[in-house]
Amino acid sequence: MTETHPLKAAEFWEARYRDGGRLWSGRPNALLVREVDDFGPGRALDLGCGEGADAVWLASRGWRVTGADISHTALERAARHAAEAGVSDRTAWERHVLGETFPEGSFDLVNAQFLQSPVELDQQRVLRQAADAVAPGGTLLIVMHAGWPSWQTEPPFDAEFPTLSSVLDELALPEAGWTVETLETVRSEHVSPEGVDGFRYDNVWRIRRAGA
Structure with missing residues (x-):
């Protein structure tokens, strides 16, 4: 998405979390559940958690x-959620300005859900770093909105939504080392904040790295 807000990314997102109550439902993203529900556990990285x-x-x-x-506020809430769910011993929380810093290590699953922003974000760099962080035999899962929701008749700012092919082109992953397992545009039903029934389309990329 195109940067349109005068605040820097850190200021924008901190204000958005700090100045209101819980932003999200507390439930996992449906396409994450669909794509990895039958995976055995390992090490996972959740970007933009x-x-x-x-x-x-x-x-x-x-x-x-x-x-x-x-x-910081989002991470504090995430840590409380983990404590309430009894999984603090299996979670760690790190603050990163993605595009500038990135978690260290390699992971069996790198989950990148809706890394789209009305403020500055080097999306291409972040996704390439995400791919680099996938361990041999691991999976990169990317989900992004493919357009505005049906009820958004006047978009609030200019945005360029990635296509299925554009993200693959930007990642430039070698065919010999990666297998695309899911490449799909999914329609899902939603209700707008004003209570209007509607829908939106999301793009899904699930890509597996070859084993060692």
Whole structure:
């Protein structure tokens, strides 16, 4: 998405979390559940983890999860969620301004859900770093909105939504080392904040790295 807000990314997201209550439902993203529900646990990295719902769900299934986010407030809420769910021992929380810093290590699953922002974000660099962080035999899962929701008749800012092919082109992963397992646009039903029934389309990329 195009940067349109005068605040820097860290200021924008910290204010958004700090100045309101819980932003998200506390439930894991449905496409994460769909794509990895039958995976055995390992080490996972959740990029842009927000209030921690995806990371806590993974940890509840035996994964050891590192959640990374730009907002201190979001990470504090994520840690509380993990404690309430009894999975604090399987979760770690790190603050990163993605595009500038990135978690260390390699992971059996790198989960990147909706890394789209109305403020500055070097999305291409972050996704390439995400791919680099996938361990041999591991999986990179990317989910991004493919367009505005049906009820958004006047978009609030200019945005360029990635296509299935554009993300693959930007990642430039060698065919010999990676297998695309899911490449799909998914329609899901939603209700707008004003209570209007509608829908939106999301793009899904699940890509497995070859084993050692």
